Amino acid sequence: MGNNTKAYIALFNVCFFWGTTYLALRIGVEHFPAFLFSGIRQFSAGVLLFAGMALFGKLEKLTWKDFARQALPGIFLITISNSTIGWAEKYIPSGLAALIVCIMPLYIVIINLILGKERNLLNKKVIAGFALGCIGIVLIFRDNLSDLGNPDYFWGIIASFIACMFWAIGSVYLKNSKFDTSPFSNAAMQFTIGGLGCFLVSLFVDDYSELAYADANSIWALVYLTLIGSLLAYGSYVYAIKHLPMLVVSTYAYVNPVIAILLGVLILDEKITWITVGALLVTLLGVYLINAGVAKSSAKT
Template sequence: MDKKIVNAYLALAVVCIVWGTTYFAMRIGVATFPAFLFSGIRQVTAGTLMMALLLLAGQKLTISRRDITRQFVAGTLMIALGNGVVGWAERYIPSGLAALIVSVMPVYVVLIGYVSGADRKAVNAYLIMGLLLGCVGVSLIFRDNLADLANPNYLYGILAAFFACFCWAAGTVYTKHKPSEAKTLVNVAFQLTSGGVVLLMGSVFLDDYSQLATISPDSLWALLYLIIFGSLASYGCFLYALKHLPSGLASIYAYVNPFIALLLGYFFLNEKLTWITALALTVTLGGVYFVNRSYRPKKAGAYPAGNTDDSAH
């Protein structure tokens, strides 16, 4: 087998594992760190480091004002309202549950694209099956957490995770139909940085800074892990895998991540894992599969789970 293909499979394995651990790391990080400040520092640092690495590699950060505006909008939707709000939600709900809720995102992408008129693709049996399974998966998620919903913070956490997933999907649709002429990594650097700045601004009004006196070393290690591996290294691996493998295969991380997150939460954070959770995961990922499958006749590999943005992680 070609060495590049072997390396691409190894890079894909890194993506599947590392992106699956980001929910676990966020849960540890926000446990003692103001949530929006935590995510803001992570994204601004990652974006700034990416810009520095691009400059050191001899690349120019060429981007128009129009594209800066577009990356700001995308960064606000996916990085700030998507990733940042998921981080806040994980203060109140298990990391595995957050990952399970976010796995519904491709279904939202289809619905938002259709309602907004941005992508009214032909309805087919695969799409209908995928949307129905997605709805059943969401119902099972709520069914599995009925007892805990009596706790207001838990309820707010779940609603926040669904809201974050919706914003993430809206950002995905926006990015797809408002493309930038700049290079991919330049777009990502500006997107991470702009989203991080929005998070830092929101932190001033939404975070409790008294927590700064009790930040644990574990939270700081989680922050460092997410900056280096969650944002920088794994994204580079994903781009390499996407370049040398079919996009459909490269997007397999969308199916692996929830399993990794649920297992890590179960074994290391004592998070609940029931048969209904397993059923909800199976049904939801089945829905994602059928939604993705519905796009293949139109353009091979061009479907929501193959989105190349690292906003969720």
């Protein structure tokens, strides 16, 4: 089987399995302290990844400096972003969380403009995509006006937007940083550091009385997210990035929210309205235009 075929299989894994993580996360934190849940998941993924690299002779000699350089992405991407989405899903539908997360390209455009980078990438497509993304955000709030009076629901939505913002900041940091260590070592350090951060946040945020109601569904969701969501999906993403054009790999951003919304409706009986569908379509079109506009400007440059 050629590398190209393997790469497309890896991309399929990313598109599908990352889309399923929103459902698994929703099930996992329903009767389990959210940050403790994410801490166990991410720290375990880090330990397993280190063990796997050692087993196959790929373990690098790492220094404290290497761990320090992965502290910021570990905290931003995992402790603040990924785990906060888990906390938010205790109060909002998994499909809504996925829809909010898919607006991340808007944050990246804003961050790059603030930093004064890639101003040359702005063109009509990027601006139109940004505008459509903003309309998508308005539609998201419009479709949930009746529920925003519930403080938990309101803060769940706000937390999702904040988590998305920190994922964008962490991603921009990774994009503009050079590391001497391999992507798998970086991921293992980020999992480990981020997981430890989750444990620390858990001490101040989580309600441990929920552990009395933890059931088999939470445990199976934890196992699934550790092995499939963190290890398999991320490993597939790394392989796909190496062997396929970035524009092709970025298509996962269009598939994930669709899968998350459909699974939420089919399995958890989450409600979906035409406004939600409209918000999804408008937002995904905005993301597409941003990616297409950036690709066009990059090609010219």
